[in-house]
Amino acid sequence: MKKLSNEKFQLAKKFIKEQARPIDQALFSYVFEDENKEKVLEELKKFQNEDGGFGHAIEPDFRLQISSPMATTVGLQYARSVGATSREKIIEAAITYLLNSYNHQRQRWQALSKEVNEVPHAPWWSYNVETDACGVEETWANPSAEIVGYLHDHKSLVKESFLEEVTSLALEQLNHLPESIEMHDFLCYQRLVDSLHGEAEKKVKTRLRGSTRLTVTLNPAEWSGYSVRPLQIVHTPNSPFYDLLEHEVELNLQFEIDTIGEDGAWRPNWSWFGQYEEEWKKAEVEWAGYLTVSKLITLKNFDRIEL
DSSP states (O other), X not given: OOOBOHHHHHHHHHHHHHHSXXXXXHHHHHHHSOOOTHHHHHHHXXXXXXXXXXXXXXXXXXXXXXXXXXXXXXXXXXXXXXXXXXXXXXXXXXXHHHHXXXXXXXXXXXXXXXXXXXXXXXXXXXXETTTTEETTTTSSHHHHHXXXXXXXXXXXXXXXXXXXXXXXXXXXXXXXSOSSXXXXXXXXXXHHHTTXXXXXXXXXXXXXXXXXXXXXXXXXXXXXXXXXXXXXXOOSTTOTTHHHHHHHHHHHHHHHHXXXXXXSOOOOSOOOTTSSHHHHHHHHHHHHHHHHHHHHHHHHXXXXXXX
């Protein structure tokens, strides 16, 4: 069983300590150095605005300072990773923001506002004023399905009638997706299923399991490109999708170990295609810190690091 060597792990640790954002440094310390979650939440709070939403380029590919539902999902991903509870003010404020930003007429959360066009951003985040949406909003799933998951995580802060309404909508919209679910839509529903129970959980999980091998890129030769790798779906051996991808997960673990950079970092396999070049340089380093911490956590979950 191949493992990331302690030497490579120390290189990765050095890169994180020197170049990653404080939020990612704090998450690394929480997982690998037994720090408490308070430091992570302290750093996370710096991305939260007065309205409770998150902004300030917490998602490095758009440098929007004001709040957006999309940035708020990223903030809540961090919060979920350290087990933040509904009793914490940072969570209460974020859920309040999401409830206030729901578009009842369109029955969805819009990922971003048109203000994104005024700041540096990746081309796929550009806002189309004619369609009144940004480039990723071809379906309902992204980010609405993921947001419904966070409302379930913190249902004590949500009216039961509204939670039932958006949960029913999520199940309905899932039925409209093609058999091969687009990777980002799959990930949003995966984050939702992690929060569900009972019949709703069963329905979503069954639908996702039916699409798993169609959505995931199974060929290792294609993993250097932009695609969803097995480990993006199967974060731990306890994943409900592990049995469907067990062979590919093993190959993916070896791939990640083999592709760590000489400086101890994994870097994004995408770019902004020559737009906002100076800002992209900063975003690229931020992504490298985020990806390096994320991949180390996954390798740890599978006991693939010589610690």
